[in-house]
Amino acid sequence: MPGLVGFAGGREWSNCSGILGTMQQAITHRGFYVTDELFGHNTVWATRSQSSGQQPQPQPLQANSCYLWFDGELYNRQECPITPDGRLAGSEIVTDTQWLLTAYEYHCQTDRPWRFLHSLDGQFHAVLYDARSRQVHLISDRYGVLPLHWTIWQNTLVWVSEIKALLALPGYQPKLDRETVEDFLGIRYPLGDRSWFEKVKRLPAATVLTWNEDDATLLSHRYWTWNDVTLYDIPDRRDIVAELGRLFVTSVERRCHPGERLGIPLSGGLDSRALLAAVPDTVNSPVTVTYGQANCDDVLIAQQVAQKAQLQFNWLEMNAENWLAPRIPLLWQMDAPASIIHLQFSSIASWIDERRAFDVALHGEWADRFDVAQFFHKDHFDKFLCRQLNLDGLARSQTHHQAVRDRAHAYFQSLDSSSYQLAMDSRCRSFISKDWRIAILEGINLRIPCMDNQIQEFWYALNYTGENLHGLYHLMLLERFPKLFKDISWQKAGRPISELVVPLGWYGKLTTLRRETWKKVARKLNKNQNQNHITASKQSHKSLHEFADYNAWLRQEPAKTYITKLLHAPDALYPEYCDRQITLTDWENHLNGQDLFDRIGTVFTLELWMQQLFNSQYRNGIDN
Secondary structure, eight states: OOEEEEEEOOTTOSOHHHHHHHHHHHTOOSTTOEEOOOEEETTEEEEEEESSOSSOSOSOEEETTEEEEEEEEESOGGGSOOSTTOOOOOTTOOSHHHHHHHHHHHHTTSSOTTGGGTTOOEEEEEEEEETTTTEEEEEEOSSOOSOOEEEEETTEEEEESSGGGGGGSTTOOOOBOHHHHHHHHHHSSOOTTBOSBTTOEEOOTTEEEEEETTTTEEEEEEOOOGGGSOOOOOOOHHHHHHHHHHHHHHHHHHTOOTTOOEEEEOOSSSHHHHHHHHOOTTSOOOEEEEEESTTOHHHHHHHHHHHHTTOOOOEEEOOTTTSSGGGHHHHHHTTOOSOGGGOTTHHHHHHHHHHTOOSEEEOOTTGGGGGOTTOOOGGGHHHIIIIISOHHHHOSSHHHHHHHHHHHHHHHHHTTTOHHHHIIIIIIIIIIHHHHHHHHHTTOEEEOGGGOHHHHHHHHHHHHTTOOOTTHHHHHHHHHOHHHHSSSOBTTTTBOGGGTOOOSSHHHHHHHHHHHHHHHHHHHHHSSTTHHHHHHHHHHHHHTTSSOOHHHHHTSTTHHHHHHHHHHOTTOSGGGTSOHHHHHHHHHHHHTTOOOHHHHHHHHHHHHHHHHHHHOOOOSSTTO
16 A cells, blocks of 8 residues: 655664665555655655545655655644644645644644644544654554554654554564464454564554654653533433434535546445445545455346436456456555455455546445444453454464454543543454555545544544434434435345334334234234245345355365465475364365355465565465
8 A cells, every 4th residue: 555654863864865765665566556756864864655536746844954854634623723823824834734734833832732733534544754853754644544553663663554564674583473363364354553574563543752852752642532422311312313414414424526537436325325325515525446256236226316317337357267366466556454354455456446436436435334233342252253343263272262342342441441542442443444445455535424523523422321323323414315215125135125124213113112012913824835935035136145155165276275275385384383184174175065165264364474474475366
């Protein structure tokens, strides 16, 4: 994934410019990337490689002996105070980098030098070098989704958007973090701020990490926490629905700009459909694209949605022959943040890149959590870990299970035992970030409206009250966007949400009574004569319910032979972390009909990536 690279120190290194240039090359994966000049001043060396054109001006931006490198974008800088006394930016501030550097200049001599970051909404990380104070500041956005890794190597602070860029450092020999590998094999992604490499960390969310050039010391400052969210009394449920709808539409509008070529990956779920419905009329009509196996629910429902919205329907078929090969080179380019099984976004990213169909895509992540089913009481964390994250099914041994479980519980406690914070800090940063990485690789600017600060603060405060919020998101969708939700089915339920939600007030009580009565009558009528028909119908629906059939596809060519050779190879590297006999038995059992695609996916992802890392086997597909 392109972004920022650099280091502060390197006093004993003889060719700092050459080292920096090699680091930049390591994160430049496509011919259309734009690379900045190499910067060197005192002991600070830095540069950037960028793909999406978010910040087209050359960097660093310089003002008063301060230098700024910035990757990402801001969404609400026009609304945020730029000065300590609360004034907004003037018309002369036209770019995100100008705003950020100017705000720093206003605040750097105050007792709260990072106050200006507190309300800032965006997806970004930045490096700010103040030559006057001889300090380097690494800055993450509020949720820390765009990864910026850092480490201390030979008394030098090093930062990289991709950990592979560390291989350019003098004498650097990567060693995998065994706890990260255990987490990956146990729940499919690492917890917390650990990276794949020992002693290399991801910059935490809402953090400024400061390096002092003179004494080579570090100071970490957290400029925002969930405790900063203002709590309030429970509002009327009608008001909740109305406010959620207003904030949702506003968040989409903030991320859509006239003149941009907008796209929406459309599924059979609710969230991408809601984004499509909320796109303002002031922008060009979005391009929709759907991926999945033929005749699956996602494809059929997405086609209905596109037709209802009077948009062209673009479908990319996924099948046993084409799903695997494009994902193999991505593992190296995006630092293998997730199992190859879960890199389905690559199916549309390459299509978008080939056709330059659009430059900006809206992603529906987090919207499903408005249904609150993803949140749980702190006492139920073990159930969430072992069942929903499937540690019980993925752990290779009792020792492996216990190690991941103990680490996960400690991590959960560090988040105030909040399932809300866990979803943001763990799933979004460590798992869903794979979609960001794929998009950025292909030059696509991926925006996630439901991670808007105002929405997050609103929903977090509501969840903190303990109020039952179930169904309110669905009510909002029906009230705001009836055209796309009243009559079109939801893939997860197999019917429209209008048949599932309970209206507010007396009509809701009447609806509940009517539905319960009908269920009793239907059960009695269908108990005998229609039981066989119902069972067959359910099985038929299930057979095409999912957009992919990885269990079957792993048993078919070309994946079958490819994985067999990889796992049986005498020089395989995975046995250092995962017992060979257990792995081969898993593979044999899977081929014989036991569905173990996630267990197989993690270990063969690990093997592929380690071969790339340690043996320079940079595969571009299945045949090489």
